[in-house]
Amino acid sequence: MQNILILGCGNIAGLNESKKSSSTFSHAKAISKNSFFNLKYCYDINKKKLLKFKSKWRVKNGYSNFNDVLKKKLDIDIVIITSPTHTHYELLKKSFKLNPKIIICEKPMCLNLKHGLEIAKKIPKRTKLFINYQRRLSNSYIELKKIISKEKYGKLRSISSTYNKGLFNNGSHLLDIFNYLLVRPSFEIAARPINDYKSNDLSYPFFLKKNAISISVNVANARDYYFFNLQFVFQKKIIEITENEKKINYFTPIKTRTYKNFTNVKMEKTKKNNDQFDMGLVYKHLKIFIKNNKHSFLTDIKEEIKNLTILEKITNN
Structure with missing residues (x-):
């Protein structure tokens, strides 16, 4: 013990x-x-x-x-x-x-x-x-790391995410997730922050990059509501961690009959994500x-x- x-x-x-x-x-x-x-x-x-x-x-x-x-x-x-x-x-x-x-x-x-x-x-x-x-200990992120490293759905093209309640308080979680999934993405640029949490912990939009993978981070205002969502765009799949990480949506490409040589995406499945705060x-x-x-x-x-x-x-x- x-x-x-x-x-x-x-x-x-x-x-x-x-x-x-x-x-x-x-x-x-x-x-x-x-x-x-x-x-x-x-x-x-x-x-x-x-x-x-x-x-x-x-x-x-x-x-x-x-x-x-x-x-x-x-x-x-x-x-x-x-x-x-x-x-x-x-x-x-x-x-x-x-x-x-x-x-x-x-x-x-x-x-x-x-x-x-x-x-x-x-x-x-x-x-x-x-x-x-x-x-990062959630099964959803552990599985995502495997998907990315093994290119299960082809190459990862981009990641977009939105957070609020302070860069240090909440944005640091995103940075750790990106570092865990991609291993040291590089900083590109940050935009003007908003004060939606504490005056000594502002919420910054920012942009990172890992090789050809672009990572954009936007902010929502915590005075309106709490928000923490991510979207991973692969060659053959889009995975959204949404509803403040309570759900994971999977979208798959489909050929459309309306336009020749045009590929759209449709919802394939949704599953619950229950362990992110465990x-x-x-x-x-x-x-x-x-x-x-x-x-x-x-x-x-x-x-x-x-x-x-x-x-x-x-x-x-």
């Missing part, structure tokens, strides 16, 4: 998730469903949150002062950082002093490339650092890594540096 310390007792940690619902959106709930892991310690500077979280998930030990965590010499195998993004940089440096086997930090790892490169240099030899972009997948793949020392599909520090590099180019464009 792997003993876990959670740093940050807010929503993504599990503060407000129902223990009775069938969904698993938080770390604490995912841990509670996997007997390989033990949520033994928690930390938050907000004592009210700390006590509520500690009681709800029956965590034996809670701390509001990180010095106490360091002094106690706790039996920690894994550190999970679920605090706000602006705190990640300092908490990562503090976590290194605990010398855990694994650290999982919520995305993005930090707010600029300089801090990211500094963190990369300071990771203890014993410690493996992963960044939590759980969307935090349980993180711990499934983490267990695989621990037992087999196999990287699996988790985002490592090298991949996150790629993400941070493009994030910085977008905001500095």
Whole structure:
């Protein structure tokens, strides 16, 4: 059993998730469903949150002062950082002093490339650092990677996508998906952002490229509605991940009788996409890594540096 310390007792940690619902959106709930892991310690500077979280998930030990965590010499195998993004940089440096086997930090790892490169240099030899972009663990994206690499539907021609609620908050998920599927696409250009989420996290339209594959990213305004969709255009198929990733639509080319030598597309099938927010997948793949020392599909520090590099180019464009 792997003993876990959670740093940050807010929503993504599990503060407000129902223990009775069938969904698993938080770390604490995912841990509670996997007997390989033990949520033994928690930390938050907000004592009210700390006590509520500690009681709800029956965590034996809670701390509001990180010095106490360091002094106690706790039996920690894994550190999970679920605090706000602006705190990640300092908490990562503090976590290194605990010398855990694994650290999982919520995305993005930090707010600029300089801090990211500094963190990369300071990771203890014993410690493996992963960044939590759980969307890439969804079966739909794993299958897409196979389709692209094997050219199941011919060559991938282009990708178009739309997001909102901030480049760092939500757009970073897209960057990680593109890096996972295509391996380091290059930044081309960004357009004027909109403030639809927070003044310090604007939503930028931008354009990437990987060889002959064009990748366009548009923005919707989160004040109107939440939106996160993707479309992959292949030679012989179009795949849409739509309705905020709840459905996957497949379109296939057909010859039309109306016009000679004209090919149209029609809907072939639709299937549900149910696991894109399943935090349980993180711990499934983490267990695989621990037992087999196999990287699996988790985002490592090298991949996150790629993400941070493009994030910085977008905001500095």
